[in-house]
Amino acid sequence: MDIAGVVLGTIPLILYAIDKHKQRKTSHDVKRIRRRIFLEQRLLEATFISIGLQLGKTTRKELETHLKKAHPTHSAQFLDIIDRMEEILQQIMNELMIDSNGQPISQSDGSEWSQMKRFVKRHVGNGSRKALIEELREWNEDLNNLIGKPEMPSPDYNPLVTSRRAHFDSAHCDKSRTNAALVHEAIMTTWQCCCEEHHGALKLQWHKGTSTKSDEFVVAISVPERNKDWFESIVEVGTSLDCPPLSNIKSAWVSDCPPDSTTQTAGAKRAVSRGVRFSSDPTTCKTVRAQEVHAAPLPQISCLCVFTGALQKRDSGIIPGTTMRNSFSLDTAPLGQTIRSISIASALRHVESSRHPCSLSKKHRLSVAAASCWALLYLCGTPWISSSEWSGSHSLQLLVRTHGSSIVLADQMPMVFHSFEKLQRAGKSVWPSHNTDELLGQTISDLHGRNKALFALGILLIELYVDTSFDELRELFELAQRSKRGSSVARSHRLSDLEIAEHWLYNKIYEDAGQSYGYAIQRCIRCEFPGRPDRRTFDFSDFRTEFYKGVVAPIQAFHDIFDGNIDEVLRRN
Secondary structure, eight states: OOOTTBTTTHHHHHHHHHHHHHHHOOOHHHHHHHHHHHHHHHHHHHHHHHTTOOTTSOBHHHHHHHHHHHOTTTHHHHHHHHHHHHHHHHHHHHHHTBOTTSOBOOOTTSOTTHHHHHHHHHHTTSHHHHHHHHHHHHHHHHHHHHTTSOOOOOTTSOHHHHHHHTTOOHHHHHHHHHHHHHHHHHHHHTOOSSOSEEEEEEEOOGGGTSOOOTTEEEEEEEOTTTOOOEEEEEEEEEEOOSSSOGGGOOOSEEESSOOOSOOOOTTOBOOSOOOOOOOSOGGGEEEOOOSOOBOOOOOBOSOHHHHHHTOSSOEEEEEEOSSTTEEEEEEEEEOOTTEEEEEHHHHHSOOOOTTOOOOOOHHHHHHHHHHHHHHHHHHBTBTTBOTTTOOGGGTEEEEEEEETTEEEESOSSOEEEEEEEHHHHTTSOOSOOOOHHHHHTSOOGGGTTOOHHHHHHHHHHHHHHHTSOHHHHHHHHHHHHHHHHOTTSOOSSOOOHHHHHHHHIIIIIHHHHOHHHHHHHHHHHHTOOSSOGGGOSTTSHHHHHHHIIIIIHHHHHHHHHHHTOHHHHHHHO
């Protein structure tokens, strides 16, 4: 049992010696000693596991190297605490009179355990003994609370992050979440056909600052069974008035493009209302601020499948809300037959193919990272994103088109993909049918109650920065591990997603991207947010505020640096 050189390796020796004594004579005092040492051992095991190490198999050199990476500023202090714990444990061993193999030091009376018995009888109740164990407990608990958490950057660590944190609009966030759910409901209830499945995708553009209104959304829709075309709509949620009727309400968006064949009626006036509308190119549209717009009555859309199936060019229509409080106006246009969608996961996967989906630049990947953080803030907990089933890079889509023999991006903005299945339209479920565990390709049972959507976001942020899918990151890490120990040595267990994520976080993200970006990822994969664990969900406003400050703001600031928005952000402060 000689385990010299292993950090805190004296603990199992002490337990072994006490167990040998118990075989000869069981006493309450001996049991008490063992319970206390056992509890300290379990707490230390949890501490070491939290930082990716294993108690009893880690040398001091390995621990020192790991702490210098995870805690560059305070690693020396942490090592000093561990050294003091080593001293305390060595004192206990000396008083128990056992050697480095857990065997008793021979005594002149010939009884190998007599000294142990005398020690237990003489010292178990005295003050010095209690002080030793109490000091060990205090250091152990403090170490457990701190050692697994890399240092949190100061609020003033980055002026861009500080500026972003100061401009969170909680009311705008709440309104956007409510309206996003209404848009989902309006689309879902308007598929009145017998098709098994329809595809919908909500475009993410909050990170660009171009979509600041809480009642405007851009949605792409498709009906795979009838055709593979995609249609894009600008959706505006509005309040219906009793008079005039919905059929007389015109969209608040008017295109700069040539007008359609719709005939304008001089006497018809637009009511003060907002609605949902689709446009093939939102940049070609402008908002009409006038209180009155003369327009012909818009037709009511009873089935989106029929409406899009007959659509040849831009057209508009009205979807009445499920209640009299809301209505939705649609201005829809086909995107073309060459348009299709791919997942972010496929874009990050490195495959040997002449028709690789597309490659994303670092600037674009950071744009997707920022968009994803805003997506969880505004959509997680709504029917668009389930907190228990969202799968990160597999649930985010990009629109691409075929250009000759290559595939190019048709739109820079990522989209949250959603499948409107027949059972959902029947009212049995409003949540996506994807399973996060299956889509990640791994089990995430090691999360111990953490928010799965947050964990998936943390994985996505790592994938986007490294420009590699998570499956490939796992393969690279396992290949490196095999080369270290030799290919003939079998792995004792399959590494968890958390272990893989933390490896790339500590050895790549923190070193290359810095504290702000790295700590934002750590918050996600470890769910490190203030408050009770059962309130760390997007259903609670206080958690959304903490998520914005701890994740959205630093990732958005990092994106701003690459997007050239630094001056604009600083001017807001």
